[in-house]
Amino acid sequence: MINAQGKRSIAAEVLSGTAITGDIHGGLQIHALPLEFIRPPQEVPAPTGLNNVPLRVNPFIGRKVALDSLDKTVAHSEGAVVHVVHGLGGVGKSTVAAHWAASRASRYSVVWWITADTQGALSMGLAGLAAALQPGIDQAMPQAALAERAIQWLSSHHNWLLVLDDVTDPVHVQPLLARATSGHCVITSRRATGWHHIGTPARLDVMGQTEAVEMFTRILQHNDQRSADGVVDVCEELGYLPLGVEQAAAFCAETGTSPREYLEMLSGYPAETFRAAPEGREEERTIARVWHLSLNALADDPLPGRLLRILSWYAPETIPRTLLTGIAKPPILAKAIGRLAAHSMIAIGDSAANITLHRLVQAVGRTPDLLDPHRGAEAIEEARHDAISVLYQALPDNPQDSRNWARWHVLMPHVEAIATYSSPEADSVTLCDMLSQAGGFLNIHGRAVNAVKYLERAVNGHKRLLGDDNRSTLASRSNLVYSYHVLNGPARARPLAQRNLDDAERILGKEHPDTLTLLHNVAYMHMAEGDLEHATQLFKRALMGRERVLGPDHDDTLITKTNLARAYRDAGDHGRAVSLSEQILNDATRVFGKDHYRTMVSEANLGHAYEAAGDYARAILINRRALADSERVLGVDHPETLTARNNLATSYLGIGNLKRGLILLERTLADRERVLGADHPETLITKSNCAVGYLRIGKIKKARLLLIDTLKDCERVLGKKHPLTRSVRTLLPNIT
Structure with missing residues (x-):
């Protein structure tokens, strides 16, 4: 064969019976070999049991989905098959491919493994195949000629399996696969794309928890029965990544480190732990x-x-x-x-x-x-x-606007992640602002325990970075007041609310919107403590200020109106409470629309006002509508929906429909315990309402036990002086 330069190619020389070897710098050495030794590749038979799949020291566990996918690809094809296993480094692609190839080797005449991370490595692996097919030929040919010979053999034979491991670029293997089309090929790669014209791609995911724990435990206890305490936690921390699980288990087994100690190392010395490999393990496999x-x-x-x-x-x-x-x-x-x-x-x-x-x-x-x-x-x-x-x-501007909640729900996990991974000492003003807003959002959704954690951190960070008199510090302290009130009652919250108001009046002035918000908060604390006369005066003052500064239709203005109506209701002034509540609902519907959060809250408050006034028929009508709207717009598990269901249940109790009321209360209690937690004040309210229901239907013993349990929880969570605690305590003497 003559090439473009008028010289014979190496492949042509080989096939004619003459092999060219030697160092090109020292001159070519030409060896004449017998023609019967250099046989055409298509005439070279497959040696019996030719298989170089690397043995795996550690046990192979699980991965049924990946193995089944390989089996399915092979079973549904009569001709050439190329199956690409791709995924994250360390996810176990090579391990899966090696196990599948070794366990299915009996189906093939030749099973050949090539580490193909570079084109040079691929050529070397193919040359190795040619040498294995005809031992001794590698002494007579250079690598390039051997690789070409292997491709010719693959192209002319059937029933072979080729595994190309760790391919970095589909382009590197495309010429080979274009010619070797009569057998099966399995490729492993970190590359997830570029395979559509080559073969069937399948993404390999991490192990399941059970598989990861089993692998860790087997490696850990290979030589002795070491304690497996903490293995589940380590595997979870490592995200069930096989490489991480194997590295950690081998390190623990060799060094005598317990899984719990390994977790501490991951937390305290992550960089060193990520690098820590057991003796004899390649550093590249960490x-x-x-x-x-x-x-x-x-x-x-x-x-x-x-x-x-x-x-x-x-x-x-x-x-x-x-x-x-x-x-x-x-x-x-x-x-x-x-x-x-x-x-x-x-x-x-x-x-x-x-x-x-x-x-x-x-x-x-x-x-x-x-x-x-x-x-x-x-x-x-x-x-x-x-x-x-x-x-x-x-982040959306206003956490209280229900139109922003879907976006907040999407972003909150990432706020929580940054807060977890960042040290409070390194908090910036931006992060503190973000935590303050997040705390406000969590407050609205009944997650005051988590809110306190973020808000206290925001307050401390704002004080450290900006000082006590900065507006951001006041804002985060204001959000913290609400959390303290929900968790601990007004006794702890009111002093901080009053301090915020005093600071705001001094720094911002009495007419500033932020000052009016803090005035509203102080009024709310007085109402929660039962000081209704003082609360009413402060609410009226806040309402006048907000109407003057913000306008009568502003959301904050409606909030103050809502709480003023509640103060009237709690004071027994039901005429004013109902009238103002009706006005608020009309205003909210006009300004925000019927599906807005503020409208639904106003609807629920009107139902409560009717109920307090003894108009149970109207209360039930309004509460049914409020519950339906809340379930439709907010979902069945939203705290406001649970409140609407609790209100409807108490209305049924009020008209004597005890069975229906109790069914709703029991369902609400279970949902509030699941969604808000057993210690949330709203959960305790429903718990006490259930006890009242049991008392009304004559289940005295059940009612008494539930009230005793509720009282203990109220005293522990809210304190002995909290209004709910006092209310529950007054019910107990009435049960004989």
Whole structure:
């Protein structure tokens, strides 16, 4: 065969019976070999049992879905089969492929494994196949000729299985697969894209909890029966990633470290722990290194690495792509996201609107490591600030506006993640502002316990960074008042509310909207303590100020009207309470519409006013409508829906429909315990209402036991002087 330069090619020389070997710098050495030794590849039979699949030391556990997927791909094809197993580094792609190939080897005449992370490695692996097919031929041919010979053999034979492990680019294997079309090929790769014209792609996910725990326990107890206490927690912390589970278990087994101690190491010394490998294990096969290699492949552009570090500060699932909008121009940003997804560092949701990361990738991504240029301390801290900034900009303006709640629910997990991963000492003003708003949102949705945690942190951060007299400090303290009131009653909340009001009047003036909000809060605390006369005076003063400054239709103005109506109701002035409540509902419907949160609250309050006035027929009519609206707009588990159901139940008790009222109360109690928690004040209210219901139907013993239990909870959670505690206590002597 003559090439373009007029010379015979190496392949032609080999097939004619002459092999060319030797160092090109030292001159070619030509060896004449017998023609019967260099047989054409199509005439070379497969040696019996030819199989070089690497043995796996650790036990293979589970992965049934992945194995079944491989079986299904092979079973449903009569010709060439290419199955691509792709996924995150460390997810177990090679392990699954090796187990499948070894356990199905009897189906094939030849099973050949090639580590194909580079084109050179692929060529070397093919050369090894040629040498295994005809031992000794590698002494007579260079690698390139051997690789070509292996391709010719694959192209002319059937019933073989080729495993190409760790392919970094589909382009590297496409020429081979275009020619070797008569057998089966399994490819493993971190690349998630580019396979549509090559074979059937299948994403490999992490292990299930049971599988991960079993793997960890087997490795840990291989030589002795070590305690498995803490194994479940370690596996959960590692996100059930096989590489992480295997590394941790092997380290614990070798060093005598208990799983609990390993968890402490992960928390206290994450960088060192991610690098810690047992003796004899390759450093490249540790958590710290496996994604370093992926980021090296993306190092030509700094944006993918920056994005990954930013995303590492959020919750691992359902990260809206819109959060990243301002980081780069749309085409550049889309390309960077696509490259991260292509290398399995992130996953893009079905709708392409959300991004998901493995939690262990995030843990590594936000852990500084001097030995990794992708994880410098300065770059990670910069990413934390970027993550806070873009998330804060994405938060809706008003947590009380129900139109913003869907967005809040999407973003709250990421607020919580940043708060968890950031040290309070490093909190910025932006993060404190974000925590203050988040606390306000949690307050509205009955999650005061979590709200207090964020609001106290926001108050401390604002004081440290801005001082006591700053408006942001006042705002976070105002939100904290509400949480204290819900959890501990007015006794603890009112002093802080009064301090906030005094500071606001001094700093902002008496007519400032923020001052009027704090005046309203103080009035509310007096009402909660039963000081209705003082509360009514303060509510009237706040209402006049808000009508003058904000206008009669402003949401804050309606809130003050609502609480003034409640003060009238609690004081027994039912005529004024009903009249004002009707006016408020009409105003809310006109201003906000019938499906707005403020309208639904106003509707529920009107029903309560009718009930307090003894007009149970109207109360039931209004409460039924309020419950239906709340379930339709807010959902069956929303705290406001549970309140509407509780109100309807007490209305039924009021007209003597005890059975129906109790059924609703028992359901509401179960839902409030599930949604809000057993210690939430609203739960305790429903619990006491249930006791009243049992008393009304004659179940005296059950009522007494439930009231005793409720009283203990009220005293423990709210204190002995809280109005609800006093109310429950007054009921007990009436039960004989």
